[in-house]
Amino acid sequence: MLKGRSLIEPMDLSLEELDELLNLAGKIIENPAAYADVCKGKVLATLFYEPSTRTRLSFEAAMLRLGGSVMGFSSADSSSAAKGESVADTIRTIACYADIAAMRHPKEGAPMVAAMSTDMPVINGGDGGHQHPTQTLTDLLTIRTLKGRLDNFTIGLCGDLKFGRTVHSLIKALSRYENIKFVLISPEELRIPDYIREEILIKNKIEFKEVERLENVMDELDVLYMTRVQKERFFNEADYIRLKDSYILDAEKMENAKSDMIVLHPLPRVNEISTEIDSDPRAAYFKQAKYGMFVRMALIMELLGVEI
Amino acid sequence: MLNIDSVNKGLVIDHIQAGKAMQIYKYLNLDKMDCSVAIIKNAKSKKMGKKDIIKIEDKINLDLDVLGFIDPNITVNVIDNGEIIRKINLELPSAIENIVKCKNPRCITSIEQEIVNKFKLTDKEKKIYRCVYCDTAYEQN
Numbered sequence: 001m002l003k004g005r006s007l008i009e010p011m012d013l014s015l016e017e018l019d020e021l022l023n024l025a026g027k028i029i030e031n032p033a034a035y036a037d038v039c040k041g042k043v044l045a046t047l048f049y050e051p052s053t054r055t056r057l058s059f060e061a062a063m064l065r066l067g068g069s070v071m072g073f074s075s076a077d078s079s080s081a082a083k084g085e086s087v088a089d090t091i092r093t094i095a096c097y098a099d100i101a102a103m104r105h106p107k108e109g110a111p112m113v114a115a116m117s118t119d120m121p122v123i124n125g126g127d128g129g130h131q132h133p134t135q136t137l138t139d140l141l142t143i144r145t146l147k148g149r150l151d152n153f154t155i156g157l158c159g160d161l162k163f164g165r166t167v168h169s170l171i172k173a174l175s176r177y178e179n180i181k182f183v184l185i186s187p188e189e190l191r192i193p194d195y196i197r198e199e200i201l202i203k204n205k206i207e208f209k210e211v212e213r214l215e216n217v218m219d220e221l222d223v224l225y226m227t228r229v230q231k232e233r234f235f236n237e238a239d240y241i242r243l244k245d246s247y248i249l250d251a252e253k254m255e256n257a258k259s260d261m262i263v264l265h266p267l268p269r270v271n272e273i274s275t276e277i278d279s280d281p282r283a284a285y286f287k288q289a290k291y292g293m294f295v296r297m298a299l300i301m302e303l304l305g306v307e308i
Numbered sequence: 309m310l311n312i313d314s315v316n317k318g319l320v321i322d323h324i325q326a327g328k329a330m331q332i333y334k335y336l337n338l339d340k341m342d343c344s345v346a347i348i349k350n351a352k353s354k355k356m357g358k359k360d361i362i363k364i365e366d367k368i369n370l371d372l373d374v375l376g377f378i379d380p381n382i383t384v385n386v387i388d389n390g391e392i393i394r395k396i397n398l399e400l401p402s403a404i405e406n407i408v409k410c411k412n413p414r415c416i417t418s419i420e421q422e423i424v425n426k427f428k429l430t431d432k433e434k435k436i437y438r439c440v441y442c443d444t445a446y447e448q449n
């Protein structure tokens with residue numbers, strides 16, 4: 001049971017706890033109506049020091065679908081932070097009104113400071129470029145639901161692997177499962193950071209390869225996780241022109257993919273996935289948003305210790 | 309009275325990198341204690357050329373772990389009756405609080421001064437300490 005705990009980074013959960021959480025999410029997917037009142041009388045505070053409508057609405061939808069209520073703020077200038085109040089003082093005040101909080105903050109570690117200052121469970125809804133654990137839970141639930149397992153598959157991660165925190169968290173999370181192979185697809189300058197390669201992949205003897213072009217590896221993948229590559233991240237124009245089409249997923253590349261491969265993307269996408277793929281049954285990125293809500297429902301239930 | 313040359317009973321913190329003695333004096337909170345302390349700066353050393361030494365009379369129950377973080381070359385001798393009765397092996401502390409500040413400009417501690425600066429030892433072999441809030445590794449010097 002996770003009752004009373006906070007979730008600050010994905011690895012806060014043991015494999016058993018993660019399993020329990022994903023199992024609960026699976027049950028909610030099967031029969032959401034059975035959970036429509038379990039959080040009646042409970043209040044979720046969404047403390048968003050920077051706007052992220054998508055994440056905030058996912059948390060709020062999750063609480064509302066459990067029968068609870070929501071309150072909060074969605075930017076720093078509408079909050080007490082604008083008047084210079086510390087995160088610790090804010091969370092202590094909020095804890096008088098709410099039962100659980102989801103916090104997004106531009107500074108790394110702010111949700112950790114909040115969690116250390118209160119007994120109320122705090123969920124990290126993203127702290128700068130640092131952690132975003134509910135995104136990782138979303139990714140895991142999506143893969144587990146659509147592939148039926150979290151072990152024995154090959155996952156391709158494509159795009160900006162250097163700065164993408166969702167990619168780093170997902171690699172760490174999946175590295176705990178059996179027989180996962182990683183195909184890391186990015187331009188040279190946007191490869192995964194050394195500490196991920198050395199401290200996670202090599203140290204745990206996990207099979208991986210680093211390649212430059214997506215089209216060359218499409219047929220090997222069971223899961224493809226797309227992220228955006230921003231033009232500014234390339235060192236030079238020539239590389240950008242040479243490679244840019246490699247990081248755009250289109251129907252032509254999908255032709256070489258396995259028939260049961262799934263495509264994930266943390267959203268919002270810009271042009272890295274062509275809209276012509278949206279109707280392909282392998283495109284899972286919109287379902288992923290729905291699983292994001294379900295996994296947050298399960299998380300809120302677990303942290304509050306409510307049962308059906 | 310404290311004899312500068314010899315301590316009768318107490319601690320001798322030796323092989324401190326020259327110039328660092330005052331820093332260590334502060335880290336060990338010696339300024340807040342009433343024991344006699346002698347600080348010797350720029351003493352001649354065969355091994356180091358120059359070194360600092362701190363001699364502390366009486367006080368033995370100091371939390372010395374922090375020294376292992378600051379400089380593992382430091383040695384600590386426990387003195388009784390004017391003789392070294394024991395050498396204390398410095399170990400890397402598993403956590404350090406309010407000794408150093410996180411240098412990551414994106415860290416919450418950079419804008420909220422009252423937060424306790426806390427680092428945890430995450431890799432004993434490589435002596436890597438990471439900020440508990442943002443996970444940034446602390447780079448010495």
Ligand SMILES: [Zn+2]
Binds near residue numbers: 411415439443
């Ligand atoms: Zn920090």
